Amino acid sequence: MDFxxxxxxxxxxxxxxxxSYILKTAANLKEILSRPIPKVPxxxxxxxxxxxxxxxxxxxxxxxxxxxxxxxxxxNLTARMSSVEKGETLLDTVLNVKAMGADLFVIRHPMxxxxxxxxxxxxxxxxxxxxxxxxxxxxxxxxxxxxxxxxGTLSGLKxxxxxxxxxSRVAHSNICGFRKMGSEVFVSGPATMLPPEKEALGARVCYxxxxxxxxxxxxxxxxxxxxxxxxxxxxxxxxxxxxxxLNAERLALAKDDCLLMHPxxxxxxxxxxxxxxxxxxxxxxxxxxxxxxxRMALLVLLLGGSS
Amino acid sequence: MKILLKGGRIIDPSxxxxxxxxxxxxxxxxxxxxxxxxxxxxxxLPCQGLIVCPxxxxxxxxxxxxxxxxxxxxASGSLAAVAGGFTAVVCMxxxxxxxDNAEVTRYILKKAAxxxxxxxxxxxxxTKGQRGEELTEFGELKEAGAVAVSxxxxxxxxxxxxxxxxxxxxxxxxxVISHAEELSxxxxxxxxxxxxxxxxxxxxxxxxxxxxxxFREVMLAELTNSPIHIAHVSTKAGVExxxxxxxxxxxxxxxxxxxxxxxxxxxxxGYHTNAKVNPPLRSEEDRQAIEEALADxxxxxxxxxxxxxxxxxxxxxxxxxxxxxxxxETALSLTxxxxxxxxxxxxxxxxxxxxxxxxxxxxxxxxxxEGSLADVTVFDPEARWIVTEEELNSKSKNSPFLGWELKGRxxxxxxxxxxxxxxxxx
Numbered sequence: 264m265d266f267x268x269x270x271x272x273x274x275x276x277x278x279x280x281x282x283s284y285i286l287k288t289a290a291n292l293k294e295i296l297s298r299p300i301p302k303v304p305x306x307x308x309x310x311x312x313x314x315x316x317x318x319x320x321x322x323x324x325x326x327x328x329x330x331x332x333x334x335x336x337x338x339n340l341t342a343r344m345s346s347v348e349k350g351e352t353l354l355d356t357v358l359n360v361k362a363m364g365a366d367l368f369v370i371r372h373p374m375x376x377x378x379x380x381x382x383x384x385x386x387x388x389x390x391x392x393x394x395x396x397x398x399x400x401x402x403x404x405x406x407x408x409x410x411x412x413x414x415g416t417l418s419g420l421k422x423x424x425x426x427x428x429x430x431s432r433v434a435h436s437n438i439c440g441f442r443k444m445g446s447e448v449f450v451s452g453p454a455t456m457l458p459p460e461k462e463a464l465g466a467r468v469c470y471x472x473x474x475x476x477x478x479x480x481x482x483x484x485x486x487x488x489x490x491x492x493x494x495x496x497x498x499x500x501x502x503x504x505x506x507x508x509l510n511a512e513r514l515a516l517a518k519d520d521c522l523l524m525h526p527x528x529x530x531x532x533x534x535x536x537x538x539x540x541x542x543x544x545x546x547x548x549x550x551x552x553x554x555x556x557x558r559m560a561l562l563v564l565l566l567g568g569s570s
Numbered sequence: 571m572k573i574l575l576k577g578g579r580i581i582d583p584s585x586x587x588x589x590x591x592x593x594x595x596x597x598x599x600x601x602x603x604x605x606x607x608x609x610x611x612x613x614x615l616p617c618q619g620l621i622v623c624p625x626x627x628x629x630x631x632x633x634x635x636x637x638x639x640x641x642x643x644x645a646s647g648s649l650a651a652v653a654g655g656f657t658a659v660v661c662m663x664x665x666x667x668x669x670d671n672a673e674v675t676r677y678i679l680k681k682a683a684x685x686x687x688x689x690x691x692x693x694x695x696x697t698k699g700q701r702g703e704e705l706t707e708f709g710e711l712k713e714a715g716a717v718a719v720s721x722x723x724x725x726x727x728x729x730x731x732x733x734x735x736x737x738x739x740x741x742x743x744x745x746v747i748s749h750a751e752e753l754s755x756x757x758x759x760x761x762x763x764x765x766x767x768x769x770x771x772x773x774x775x776x777x778x779x780x781x782x783x784x785f786r787e788v789m790l791a792e793l794t795n796s797p798i799h800i801a802h803v804s805t806k807a808g809v810e811x812x813x814x815x816x817x818x819x820x821x822x823x824x825x826x827x828x829x830x831x832x833x834x835x836x837x838x839x840g841y842h843t844n845a846k847v848n849p850p851l852r853s854e855e856d857r858q859a860i861e862e863a864l865a866d867x868x869x870x871x872x873x874x875x876x877x878x879x880x881x882x883x884x885x886x887x888x889x890x891x892x893x894x895x896x897x898x899e900t901a902l903s904l905t906x907x908x909x910x911x912x913x914x915x916x917x918x919x920x921x922x923x924x925x926x927x928x929x930x931x932x933x934x935x936x937x938x939x940e941g942s943l944a945d946v947t948v949f950d951p952e953a954r955w956i957v958t959e960e961e962l963n964s965k966s967k968n969s970p971f972l973g974w975e976l977k978g979r980x981x982x983x984x985x986x987x988x989x990x991x992x993x994x995x996x
Contacts, residue, residue: 352886353886353887354885354886372887374887374888374889374890375770375771375772375841375888375889376770376771376772376841376887376888376889377887377888377889379840379841380841380886380887380888383840384885394771395771395772395889396771397770397771397772398771432771435771458768461764462764462765462767462768463768464768493757493758
């Protein structure tokens with residue numbers, strides 16, 4: 264199969280075949296990570312620029328690890344350490360870094376559509392590493408890779424996403440991805456952070472947590488995106504934990520072999536009860552490993568690795 | 571100086587006149603209108619196959635001067651106006667500094683006189699600095715030349731202060747214009763709440779933010795028995811409130827802009843910043859309601875909300891991009907599409923673009939009766955053109971219609987009996 268995307272901006276731009284192909288490529292490349300010397304020359308001589316205009320731990324390091332495993336060179340630029348502080352525009356920043364020879368830009372930005380804007384105006388390859396509360400396609404792909412590994416399929420599953428859906432780019436991309444692959448997605452949480460049904464991208468909106476959790480194959484908890492709210496959207500973290508936090512009792516509503524997921528960072532004691540920390544159903548750290556594999560796959564597919 | 575417009579189809583809704591005839595302009599006034607006029611010393615403008623009508627009056631433009639001259643000046647905006655057939659424009663006060671004192675009003679009028687193209691009527695702020703705290707000096711502003719008051723894009727949030735404005739405006743016969751937006755519901759939004767906000771992952775501006783504010787203005791108009799004009803209506807809910815208010819006999823008038831009956835929120839998909847405008851482009855249901863409201867008279871006026879921005883404000887992240895689009899030079903063509911699909915008649919179109927705006931702000935013009943101002947627009951309803959940056963006379967090119975093929979071109983714009991714009995040699 265041919266993969267002819269120049270950018271990864273949004274799950275909605277990918278077909279189910281594209282997604283399967285990315286996940287298959289990632290599954291193949293994952294083996295490299297467990298070698299004694301986890302490094303291959305596939306992208307030697309390529310320069311990848313990581314432009315992070317928002318805090319990030321997992322995504323940034325995961326992209327860096329993926330690039331380094333494939334022997335690409337990387338630039339790591341964060342807003343605070345760059346000329347953006349001096350008033351340089353995003354477009355100028357990208358054009359300057361491109362002039363130094365960058366082949367691909369990985370962009371995280373607090374504004375929705377910023378990677379799309381760069382893809383359209385800077386004539387370079389772009390991977391969206393999270394834009395505002397719009398999309399986080401690589402997170403959705405790594406989540407799907409994790410579920411496919413554990414469940415053997417992505418179709419016919421019940422996926423429950425719990426928490427701040429409206430301000431979560433992870434939720435938006437996962438709803439889109441899991442539905443494309445044939446699963447049903449249920450969302451629940453405080454109604455002030457739930458989209459109305461017609462704007463939920465095809466997810467079922469549940470005002471009772473139990474309805475979303477019952478017989479779920481996958482349960483994904485999300486962090487409350489307080490930094491995106493502007494104003495307080497719920498009374499207190501205490502009430503949030505009490506009414507919407509996942510604990511052992513609530514998780515028991517899901518299928519016995521359900522997967523417990525979280526994109527991180529976790530606020531323990533808010534969206535997840537600490538009693539779930541070592542729960543056998545949790546695949547949270549495997550998500551992180553798979554993140555590296557998925558990003559390796561995307562780099563190889565976009566930069567046309569010669570191997 | 572005499573000008574004789576020969577053989578055009580003269581449409582003047584103010585006297586329900588619609589026939590092929592000659593029109594004589596003399597001394598800045600309409601001198602005569604008859605099937606065949608022979609005037610020896612007049613300059614002849616052949617108008618066969620063209621529509622001749624009272625000059626268009628745009629109740630809502632932003633000319634950016636003083637303060638943001640890189641986007642538009644009063645001179646460049648005036649040229650865009652006459653190129654679009656507008657012989658008069660009403661300028662919103664959100665300049666830098668805002669038009670909240672007589673000195674700024676006089677400055678605008680002076681620049682307009684220097685440009686010498688269309689008539690420019692300044693709107694003054696309702697409150698000092700558009701801050702929504704204290705009323706401006708309506709009396710002095712009116713004397714300096716302000717034709718109305720409005721806080722434009724920073725609507726007066728305090729209902730009591732708005733009540734005072736509506737009452738105080740009566741002393742000076744100053745119309746009050748409201749950009750109706752409930753800010754506590756819309757703030758932080760960038761696109762219509764619904765399809766666009768969901769698809770683009772942007773905070774939305776719900777239609778209700780407009781409807782709630784319109785309802786407040788309607789109630790205050792009732793309370794104070796004052797007229798109020800609602801700017802750029804974009805929603806079905808807003809239309810319904812205005813319709814009910816008119817049925818009750820309240821003195822409410824309203825305008826919409828061509829983009830609200832032409833485009834929907836889908837124009838923003840792909841983060842197209844030229845389609846970022848406030849109020850935002852809405853759903854197809856809203857678009858239809860606006861079109862119907864023009865046809866049934868609920869909305870009185872088509873204004874452009876011409877809002878020039880340079881690439882500095884538009885070639886950037888969508889959330890950083892400024893609201894607004896240029897509209898003076900596409901308004902006629904876009905409105906003709908309503909005529910072509912049978913929603914409104916040609917005379918009705920001219921009523922919406924000329925007669926009604928004049929009536930609502932009590933401006934001269936809007937008529938070709940003998941003795942009226944010789945402000946005349948002559949256009950070819952069939953001429954085709956493609957919207958390109960080069961075609962636009964405005965200093966800014968932020969049009970969501972770039973690349974569109976449109977029908978209808980202004981041939982002559984005449985102000986005070988003087989041809990100020992022409993696409994033909996004469």
